[in-house]
Amino acid sequence: MPALVLLGAQWGDEGKGKATDLLGGSVDYVVRYQGGNNAGHTVVVGDQKYALHLLPSGILSPGCTPVIGNGVVVDPSVLLSELSGLQERGVDTSKLLVSGNAHLITPYHATLDKTTERFLGKRRIGTTGRGIGPSYADKINRVGIRVQDLFDESILLQKIEAALDFKNQVLAKLYNRRAISPQQVAEELLGYAEQIRGYVADTTLILNDAIDEGKVVLFEGGQGTLLDVDHGTYPFVTSSNPTAGGACTGAGVGPTKISRVIGILKAYTTRVGAGPFPTELFDDDGEALRRIGGEFGVTTGRNRRCGWFDAVIARYATRVNGLTDFFLTKLDVLTGWEQIPVCVAYEIEGERTTELPYNQSDFHHAKPVYEYLPGWSEDITKAKTFGDLPRNAQAYVKALEEMSGAPISAIGVGPGRDETIEINSFL
Numbered sequence: 378m379p380a381l382v383l384l385g386a387q388w389g390d391e392g393k394g395k396a397t398d399l400l401g402g403s404v405d406y407v408v409r410y411q412g413g414n415n416a417g418h419t420v421v422v423g424d425q426k427y428a429l430h431l432l433p434s435g436i437l438s439p440g441c442t443p444v445i446g447n448g449v450v451v452d453p454s455v456l457l458s459e460l461s462g463l464q465e466r467g468v469d470t471s472k473l474l475v476s477g478n479a480h481l482i483t484p485y486h487a488t489l490d491k492t493t494e495r496f497l498g499k500r501r502i503g504t505t506g507r508g509i510g511p512s513y514a515d516k517i518n519r520v521g522i523r524v525q526d527l528f529d530e531s532i533l534l535q536k537i538e539a540a541l542d543f544k545n546q547v548l549a550k551l552y553n554r555r556a557i558s559p560q561q562v563a564e565e566l567l568g569y570a571e572q573i574r575g576y577v578a579d580t581t582l583i584l585n586d587a588i589d590e591g592k593v594v595l596f597e598g599g600q601g602t603l604l605d606v607d608h609g610t611y612p613f614v615t616s617s618n619p620t621a622g623g624a625c626t627g628a629g630v631g632p633t634k635i636s637r638v639i640g641i642l643k644a645y646t647t648r649v650g651a652g653p654f655p656t657e658l659f660d661d662d663g664e665a666l667r668r669i670g671g672e673f674g675v676t677t678g679r680n681r682r683c684g685w686f687d688a689v690i691a692r693y694a695t696r697v698n699g700l701t702d703f704f705l706t707k708l709d710v711l712t713g714w715e716q717i718p719v720c721v722a723y724e725i726e727g728e729r730t731t732e733l734p735y736n737q738s739d740f741h742h743a744k745p746v747y748e749y750l751p752g753w754s755e756d757i758t759k760a761k762t763f764g765d766l767p768r769n770a771q772a773y774v775k776a777l778e779e780m781s782g783a784p785i786s787a788i789g790v791g792p793g794r795d796e797t798i799e800i801n802s803f804l
């Protein structure tokens with residue numbers, strides 16, 4: 378069972394950090410394969426809470442080698458400050474490996490991200506403003522700057538000049554902003570080079586060798602299936618592929634090497650930023666989910682939009698990722714509701730469908746069709762086995778499993794490492 382992918386099955390913030398950390402003690406490598414510091418992964422170890430943005434959650438497990446794959450976009454200033462923040466807290470970060478092929482987020486990417494959002498006005502995506510989209514756009518336009526470019530001063534400057542040629546015209550003529558100096562950007566980036574050099578490695582080679590030797594490699598997704606640029610609610614998505622295929626391209630590992638794909642699934646639904654969300658609640662229930670679930674963004678501090686569980690989305694995640702298992706999180710948050718609505722289908726202009734519509738306008742018009750499951754009032758945060766859960770909580774999990782199309786192999790009943798019910802072993 379050497380290579381597993383762990384990814385978000387909804388719109389992000391499902392509890393990927395906790396799930397990754399839980400497995401981290403038994404795996405040899407934890408690899409981020411896409412996204413960047415738009416992610417906010419929370420890990421709670423004892424009384425210590427960590428918020429990781431760019432670094433893989435495996436960095437908190439001493440035996441594990443954390444890897445930033447080629448598919449990630451790396452803001453070097455964030456990388457170094459996150460590393461020093463962990464070092465100050467006594468975490469050994471020396472094993473980190475960073476792909477030389479990963480693209481950089483430079484100061485102009487963050488500037489363009491924020492400026493473009495402002496320019497879009499009410500059509501904005503609600504990005505994290507971290508420069509993710511502009512950095513991926515440059516990668517695809519073949520004017521990106523990669524980690525390896527930090528170590529060749531003259532090439533770095535040439536590449537920055539090429540990247541800024543067009544952007545400076547846009548900034549000055551369209552956005553009425555000052556042009557950015559390529560020299561200044563180069564100087565800033567070169568200032569990071571020596572601190573990063575020691576981490577840079579041929580991560581594709583290392584990971585493939587590790588898998589061939591029978592080592593356990595875990596690919597940790599950022600964001601989630603419905604934020605995927607190909608399979609999500611485009612254009613209200615991020616600019617990478619959090620879905621399972623992204624692990625292959627974003628780490629340089631073939632699909633034949635992946636043995637298991639675990640979808641992290643919240644027992645209800647949340648979304649940050651703009652875009653359609655059929656089960657969104659605007660009433661006291663939505664407010665209660667936000668309050669009890671602590672649904673405030675780890676990266677931007679924004680309120681997360683909250684709603685009931687959506688089985689149409691969960692089934693879609695099973696399909697586009699080839700999920701083998703689910704890890705259901707935050708079941709404890711639902712304690713106390715007399716009955717819990719679960720969306721089993723959509724109604725779109727009078728027609729009922731149980732599949733996610735591929736047409737954007739249809740999805741915008743989708744109305745949830747609810748089934749009502751009986752709730753429970755007992756505290757479940759101390760439950761260690763499935764049998765410890767109240768009967769109605771067991772029935773809720775079983776119903777979700779039936780609707781979602783893959784076995785639920787673990788259940789989160791609290792944020793801590795040990796607040797987990799393991800049903801089937803992942804390793």
Ligand code: GDP
Pocket residue numbers: 385389390391392393394395416417418419420421670671675705706707708709710788789790791792
């Ligand atoms: P990620 O981006 O997918 O890693 O998720 P976030 O860290 O952004 O958000 C998940 C939040 O839920 C964090 O505050 C976690 O500590 C917390 N959490 C994870 N699993 C559980 C759980 O089973 N129960 C509760 N109550 N909180 C959880």
Ligand code: IMO
Pocket residue numbers: 385388389390391415416417418502503504505506507508509510598599600601604613614615616648649650651
């Ligand atoms: P984790 O890994 C939730 C959302 C943003 C915005 C859209 C595009 O913690 O689950 P971007 O800055 O990526 O261009 O923004 O994607 N978004 C997330 N929402 N969790 C995340 O990460 C997210 N990363 C990006 O809110 O709607």
Ligand code: MG
Pocket residue numbers: 389390391416417418419675
């Ligand atoms: Mg998050």
